[in-house]
Amino acid sequence: MTHTVAEAASDDLEYAVKEIQHGIPPRVIGEPVMEMKHITLRFGGVTAIKDISFDIREGEIRAIIGPNGAGKSSMLNVINGFYHPQEGEIWFRGKKRGPMKPHEIARQGIARTFQNIALFKGMTTLDNIMTGRMTLMKTGMLSQLWWWGRAQAEEIEHREKVERIIDFLEIQHIRKTPVGRLPYGLQKRVELGRALAAEPKLLLLDEPMAGMNVEEKEDMCRFILDVNDEFGTTIALIEHDMGVVMDIADRVVVLDYGKKIGDGTPDEIRNNQEVIDAYLGVSHD
Amino acid sequence: MTRGAALDSALDTFPKLLEDNARRFGDRPANREKEFGIWQSWTWREVRDGTRALAMGFMALGLEPGEHVAIIGKNRPKLYWSMIASQYCGATPVPVYQDAVAEEMAFVLEHAEVVFAVCEDQEQVDKVLAVKDRLPKLRHVIYLDPRGLRKYDHTTLHSMEHVERLGQDRRAELEPRIDAIRDAGKGSDTCVMLYTSGTTGRSKGVVLSNDNVIVTARGAAQFDDLRETDSVLAYLPMAWVGDFVFSVGQAYVVGFCVSCPESQETMMADLKEIGPTYFFAPPRIFETILTNVAIRMEDAGRVKKWLYDVFMAHAKKVGPDILDGKPVGLGARLKYWLGELLIYGPLKNVLGFSNVRVGYTAGEAIGPEIFQFYRSLGINLKQLYGQTEATVFITIQPDGQVRADTVGVPGPGVEIRIADNGEVFYRSPGVFQEYYKNPESTADTKDAEGWVATGDAGFIDPESGQLRIIDRAKDVGKMADGSMFAPKFVENKLKFYPPILEAVVFGAGRDRCVAFINIDMAAVGNWAERNNIAYASYQELAAHPQVYAWVQKCIEEVNRDVAQDPMLSGCQIHRFLILHKELDADDGEMTRTRKVRRRIVEERYKPLIDALYAGEPSAYIETEVTYEDGRKGKIAATLELRDVAVFERRSEQGRDAA
Numbered sequence: 001m002t003h004t005v006a007e008a009a010s011d012d013l014e015y016a017v018k019e020i021q022h023g024i025p026p027r028v029i030g031e032p033v034m035e036m037k038h039i040t041l042r043f044g045g046v047t048a049i050k051d052i053s054f055d056i057r058e059g060e061i062r063a064i065i066g067p068n069g070a071g072k073s074s075m076l077n078v079i080n081g082f083y084h085p086q087e088g089e090i091w092f093r094g095k096k097r098g099p100m101k102p103h104e105i106a107r108q109g110i111a112r113t114f115q116n117i118a119l120f121k122g123m124t125t126l127d128n129i130m131t132g133r134m135t136l137m138k139t140g141m142l143s144q145l146w147w148w149g150r151a152q153a154e155e156i157e158h159r160e161k162v163e164r165i166i167d168f169l170e171i172q173h174i175r176k177t178p179v180g181r182l183p184y185g186l187q188k189r190v191e192l193g194r195a196l197a198a199e200p201k202l203l204l205l206d207e208p209m210a211g212m213n214v215e216e217k218e219d220m221c222r223f224i225l226d227v228n229d230e231f232g233t234t235i236a237l238i239e240h241d242m243g244v245v246m247d248i249a250d251r252v253v254v255l256d257y258g259k260k261i262g263d264g265t266p267d268e269i270r271n272n273q274e275v276i277d278a279y280l281g282v283s284h285d
Numbered sequence: 286m287t288r289g290a291a292l293d294s295a296l297d298t299f300p301k302l303l304e305d306n307a308r309r310f311g312d313r314p315a316n317r318e319k320e321f322g323i324w325q326s327w328t329w330r331e332v333r334d335g336t337r338a339l340a341m342g343f344m345a346l347g348l349e350p351g352e353h354v355a356i357i358g359k360n361r362p363k364l365y366w367s368m369i370a371s372q373y374c375g376a377t378p379v380p381v382y383q384d385a386v387a388e389e390m391a392f393v394l395e396h397a398e399v400v401f402a403v404c405e406d407q408e409q410v411d412k413v414l415a416v417k418d419r420l421p422k423l424r425h426v427i428y429l430d431p432r433g434l435r436k437y438d439h440t441t442l443h444s445m446e447h448v449e450r451l452g453q454d455r456r457a458e459l460e461p462r463i464d465a466i467r468d469a470g471k472g473s474d475t476c477v478m479l480y481t482s483g484t485t486g487r488s489k490g491v492v493l494s495n496d497n498v499i500v501t502a503r504g505a506a507q508f509d510d511l512r513e514t515d516s517v518l519a520y521l522p523m524a525w526v527g528d529f530v531f532s533v534g535q536a537y538v539v540g541f542c543v544s545c546p547e548s549q550e551t552m553m554a555d556l557k558e559i560g561p562t563y564f565f566a567p568p569r570i571f572e573t574i575l576t577n578v579a580i581r582m583e584d585a586g587r588v589k590k591w592l593y594d595v596f597m598a599h600a601k602k603v604g605p606d607i608l609d610g611k612p613v614g615l616g617a618r619l620k621y622w623l624g625e626l627l628i629y630g631p632l633k634n635v636l637g638f639s640n641v642r643v644g645y646t647a648g649e650a651i652g653p654e655i656f657q658f659y660r661s662l663g664i665n666l667k668q669l670y671g672q673t674e675a676t677v678f679i680t681i682q683p684d685g686q687v688r689a690d691t692v693g694v695p696g697p698g699v700e701i702r703i704a705d706n707g708e709v710f711y712r713s714p715g716v717f718q719e720y721y722k723n724p725e726s727t728a729d730t731k732d733a734e735g736w737v738a739t740g741d742a743g744f745i746d747p748e749s750g751q752l753r754i755i756d757r758a759k760d761v762g763k764m765a766d767g768s769m770f771a772p773k774f775v776e777n778k779l780k781f782y783p784p785i786l787e788a789v790v791f792g793a794g795r796d797r798c799v800a801f802i803n804i805d806m807a808a809v810g811n812w813a814e815r816n817n818i819a820y821a822s823y824q825e826l827a828a829h830p831q832v833y834a835w836v837q838k839c840i841e842e843v844n845r846d847v848a849q850d851p852m853l854s855g856c857q858i859h860r861f862l863i864l865h866k867e868l869d870a871d872d873g874e875m876t877r878t879r880k881v882r883r884r885i886v887e888e889r890y891k892p893l894i895d896a897l898y899a900g901e902p903s904a905y906i907e908t909e910v911t912y913e914d915g916r917k918g919k920i921a922a923t924l925e926l927r928d929v930a931v932f933e934r935r936s937e938q939g940r941d942a943a
Contacts (some may be wrong), residue, residue, distance in 0.1 A: 043811035093432065159322075160321065163322045164321060166321075166322070167320070167321055168432070170548065172548050172550070172551050173547075173548060173550030173551045173554070174321070175322065206789045218914075219345070226432060226433050229433065229435060230432060230433075230435075235748070246647075
């Protein structure tokens, strides 16, 4: 945008003032919603994550990067509660989190997508996204079977939310298509839709751009930025494509062999010698 | 529906027509749009109120009479309202092709001196802002869909809701002003400015008056007896004159409902749900639909396929006659009725053509088989011939006198003249005012008596009395031996074969013709799948020997056909190649309405043409491509060049060209 002050002043002042009020304030990065303190995760004798601490702030896009086997996916599983670390504390929305049962994991307000798409292949796009709202449905199974009164009203309400997500992700044309028949890039988008349907406080994306071509990647980037922008959703993502990460993330944490070797803005990470060494290798002479 | 001549002449602008419609049709739907999976509708009264609210908003932002407003986006009710709202302010709407890259758009916005740009979404806003420095007159940008735009500087950028609110705040002051402008509006005032797709060079801004649009739309609506109960689907570019005349002109004159699809990709599903009664599509769309039907039937079970083959053969025989009301035997009628029950009815329903009363195709020649396919199903598909400068209608085919190779009789009030060189001239109430800021071109095209040159060569078919178009007048050339060269004639024949999407024939001033072929990815891809042919990309499929063999067979059939034409037998194709990329509007090789720009293709692929004439077996080519976001890249390929058999006239013996 290249609007100058002079241009604004040339407008009717009254309207210039209104315009500024009308313009939505730039997005704010708030307090940490999730804090990881000295996390260590072991699988038998293997230490996948070793004494890692970092936080995720309200409204930001936080990226976790690192070479293969650095512990990124394990970290994501720790964040959403699937793995419970042997050492360390996890604070989510001001409360310390202990080990959880699966239904508690589902209801805590963290939704995720998977590295290998995990959709119901035989179901339509619409039904798949609808499943994302399961945890938000209140009526019992019996009244849903009868589909009467409260249950009907509830389904209409959920359907409307789902339709807004379909509109948002521009997948109207595949609304009634079984997802198994869709190309990879679209399946990824449906999976993002299902995660969004749960109206998460924190959205975890496990390699959202893996295996995509340039155009699909650009689309996905735009959707991630728009989700963050429109819904104010906090996003933590794992990604291999450094270009993408540096473009969209507010802050980046870098893991290598289960250890944290960098944490900061994309610019800081770019100039971090340890990160450069981890990615490019060091000559041993 | 007519209102009577006296009333008609009082309703000579779109704001006046809108308010009359709101009075007469009040609660009838005027617009529909599918959103969030449901069809939303607006009555004529709501459209009037919405349009007036927008008009007051535009005025509050300082829109002055005589200024230009760009409308950029896909077919959306509120973008249509924006056009009429501009007229309420005395300004002129300029719809712009929404898929134009920023550079092309910049030319139009700059040339039209637009002061407001009404954009559909972030994509269009970004394009306008990217070239803002070159548009000193541009004051405000207004968008419909706020998504992704929240962080933008809103000094001169506004959401449509915000604009409506600005108008609402000063309603008491602004309402009398728009009413006064509406009352002062005349038929001779400029109604809209439409940029031609520019088959030759830069596009030109065609200025149409209210009289041009309203008189022409009214004449054509009476010709086809359109009523307020009719319905259309608005899915073709808003910047195209046809969409303006069908979705605004005729809709306002007659009062029928215009529906907008949910997105471009859902068009076919939306078409089925709406089931329009009045439908327009360029031949390409009818071809695509037919290709899809053919593909689906290939995959169908044997019983279904047998039923389809049997009844379609019957429909081909008697369908068009039944449609035209000609005498047909009782047995054949009964069988057709049964076919309607089992095949035609369900098929039309799936395609969304169940209710079509009047269907048109124009813009390019349509394959006789494709044309007859739809007519044999009982769909009243007709052809018309028109152009932007004529406000669409030059000739139209009347019901019951429909042929595949002609384009109809002169429309209401249209006069036709054929010049000595075969070029078609016309004079009509729809003849444009001028090319904006381009008096030389205006004078070249339109003479003092109002006759306009179409640039097409044609003649009046003595048998039917209808106009028949051969080719672009300037494309019709001579070959080295002086015989006539009409590339379009051959290309159209080629394009009717399933694997061929586009063909470009060269041969002016040469001793023989050669051709470039673009394969149809949908048809060839499906064929490859059924024949277990593996391919990784368009380029690889296009270069596949079996695809070459198939295309070669098609070309030979065309050659056999062309050989029988006394005047054009020299236009047989001697050699061809299949291009490694689709000709694309983004690369400037086609117009936005997908017509090939012959000169540009000729320049860009010169090495290939030379190689074809030199008789080489293969040729290397490197071309620049432009991606949708305007970035450029290069693709290179080595293409195979093949010889084709050509034929003697009358004797069916082939001889090898090489």
